[in-house]
Amino acid sequence: MCATCGCGPNSHHHDHSHDHTHESSPGKKVVDVEQDILQENNLLAQRNRGFFEGRNILAINLVSSPGSGKTSLLERTLTDLKGELSFAVIEGDQQTANDADRIHATGTKVTQINTGKGCHLDAHMVLHAVQGMKLQADSVLFIENVGNLVCPAMFDLGEQERVVVISVTEGEDKPIKYPDMFHSSTLCVINKTDLLPYVKFNVEKAKEYARKVNPQLEIIELSCTSGEGMNLWYEWLKSKVLQPV
């Protein structure tokens, strides 16, 4: 049994519903449950969100297909903004600690979650990771999700912002092929713009698709390699950092 969240085998039920039962046919009874299947995750996500808000921590969930550049974006950001903002990182990966090692090399506090076969992080994993981290108040927490544009979409982690990264080496129709992720994100980063001369990627088309799914989505084009556009990302980030009262 886990002391802080009360989890343990078979104790994962926070059901407070008053259910209604009635006889259907003799020998059977119908239980009207009416429960949201994601309620467990959503409750824990709310808990995380409260924790972050109470400490003025900006939590950002980074999602993308494998290899779009989430870790590269973090490496560069953590290096460039060192001294300006304080950071911590949670790395979600199915197997290795490679990404966590890359973050560690920037001198930033990082915690690794290996999801094994799991294709996404959930609020419960984040809750436990955060418990072991001693996060500073007034800081930014990046959570790099498992590289997957489908599965992480449904799972609120308690983040304030969800950033979806795509790269110009992918199809520009990613937003309409994987609409759930773009629908639930607040910012879309189009990465690897240094490769635009070599690939057939129509940036305007990609933006148009993304805005069809989510008209409020902000979009920033950048290259983690050349540094072009990184200033826009930094401005966005700083605009989201809540000023301590």
Add this chain to the structure above:
Amino acid sequence: MHELSIVMSIVELASAQASRHDASVIEEIELDIGCLSGIEMESFDFAWKQAVKRTILENARRTVNRIEGRALCLDCNTDFTMEHLYDGCPNCGSHLSQIRSGKELKLRSLVLPD
């Protein structure tokens, strides 16, 4: 395959209900799965077969209500069927809309032996 985690959550919720009612078996289960919920039914069925094995739901008869996606256009107030999240308003073409239904993911009811 997030469908697998979803099925596992269903097994957990259903098992908890069954034990509250001292039932050792679930005869029927009814779910609402909206068409815009992000669940792919083929993967869901596949995950279901795997994940209910040797659980209280193994032999349960499953009913799934697919709830149609509907949205309200925030520009012209048209209420329309939304098949995909990128569908615009059929009246004015706007993509600014509010989803009214189709996101459901819900355990509606169970039938237990009395």
